[in-house]
Amino acid sequence: MKETIIVIGSNGQIGTELVNELRSIYGGDNVIATDIKEPSYEVLHGGPFEFSDVLDKAGLQAIFEKYKPTQIYLLAALLSAVGEQKPKMAWELNMNGLLNILDFARTYGVKKVYWPSSIAVFGPNSPKQQTPQYCTMDPNTVYGFSKLAGERWCEYYFLKYGLDVRSLRYPGLIGWKSAPGGGTTDYAVHIFHEALKSNSYECFLSENTELPMMHMSDAIKATIGIMDADASLVKIRSSYNVAAMSFTPKSLTEEIVKHLPDFKISYVDTDPRQAIADSWPKSIDDSYSRKDWGWNNQFDLPGLVTDMITNLKK
Numbered sequence: 035m036k037e038t039i040i041v042i043g044s045n046g047q048i049g050t051e052l053v054n055e056l057r058s059i060y061g062g063d064n065v066i067a068t069d070i071k072e073p074s075y076e077v078l079h080g081g082p083f084e085f086s087d088v089l090d091k092a093g094l095q096a097i098f099e100k101y102k103p104t105q106i107y108l109l110a111a112l113l114s115a116v117g118e119q120k121p122k123m124a125w126e127l128n129m130n131g132l133l134n135i136l137d138f139a140r141t142y143g144v145k146k147v148y149w150p151s152s153i154a155v156f157g158p159n160s161p162k163q164q165t166p167q168y169c170t171m172d173p174n175t176v177y178g179f180s181k182l183a184g185e186r187w188c189e190y191y192f193l194k195y196g197l198d199v200r201s202l203r204y205p206g207l208i209g210w211k212s213a214p215g216g217g218t219t220d221y222a223v224h225i226f227h228e229a230l231k232s233n234s235y236e237c238f239l240s241e242n243t244e245l246p247m248m249h250m251s252d253a254i255k256a257t258i259g260i261m262d263a264d265a266s267l268v269k270i271r272s273s274y275n276v277a278a279m280s281f282t283p284k285s286l287t288e289e290i291v292k293h294l295p296d297f298k299i300s301y302v303d304t305d306p307r308q309a310i311a312d313s314w315p316k317s318i319d320d321s322y323s324r325k326d327w328g329w330n331n332q333f334d335l336p337g338l339v340t341d342m343i344t345n346l347k348k
């Protein structure tokens with residue numbers, strides 16, 4: 035059967051790469067990119083694009099009527115750091131954006147919905163090492179508890195209405211094709227750009243702040259992987275832990291120095307993002323993803339650093 039896929043929030047860090055990948059699989063015309071902002075040249079010219087605000091129900095309805103999508107990827111959200119500056123707006127966008135899409139998906143008989151969650155659903159009292167799928171969750175950022183509530187809604191729509199919703203708890207995502215915006219893990223992308231530009235980087239997290247991270251191409255592979263999996267294999271309908279690697283600014287620097295021997299990092303110790311990072315897991319146990327639907331990552335830390343530096347140099 036022909037798929038018609040709408041990606042909402044197509045201009046963000048994940049959307050930019052996901053749209054291109056989905057278009058290469060399903061054909062450019064079958065993947066409709068939507069965002070509130072002007073897209074990149076590639077997204078604009080690779081297939082249909084529509085301006086759309088996920089909070090504007092009339093606008094959404096027009097798009098659902100026009101395209102009759104079979105799959106939706108909802109990526110529009112405010113991330114952790116920006117969310118703390120605009121808490122009510124983060125709640126409004128992250129929560130009501132999701133509810134709007136879940137409702138339209140039901141009304142229009144959409145076959146599958148993808149919605150990302152995050153390691154931000156965990157909090158200060160969650161286990162820090164190998165954080166399990168099921169444990170204490172007391173997120174203290176608006177972003178984190180909007181994602182946790184969203185997970186509950188996704189499972190609810192699956193159980194109550196049979197809507198086929200699938201979700202992953204992404205760690206920090208690192209790629210060279212698109213820029214992150216407003217997150218706590220953004221340093222791990224910025225550092226590569228600054229290393230190549232000026233051989234130095236001033237980091238907003240302290241040197242031993244360990245966080246779970248993943249190469250963007252692994253994140254795209256995981257996303258399409260869970261969406262392609264047979265529905266019977268997707269047993270968790272809130273959101274799955276996924277993991278690839280964990281590192282600190284210090285261990286990342288040690289790896290970068292192998293490629294750029296003169297690279298120097300310094301640290302600012304007054305950034306509000308530090309408290310957010312301190313409340314999150316250091317590493318993630320993703321055994322349910324590996325067992326249920328066959329997740330495995332390709333990139334480890336040395337592979338990620340080599341790939342980032344090689345591609346950003348070009």
Ligand code: SER
Binds near residue numbers: 113
């Ligand atoms: N990368 C996100 C952030 O830092 C986590 O989901 O906010």
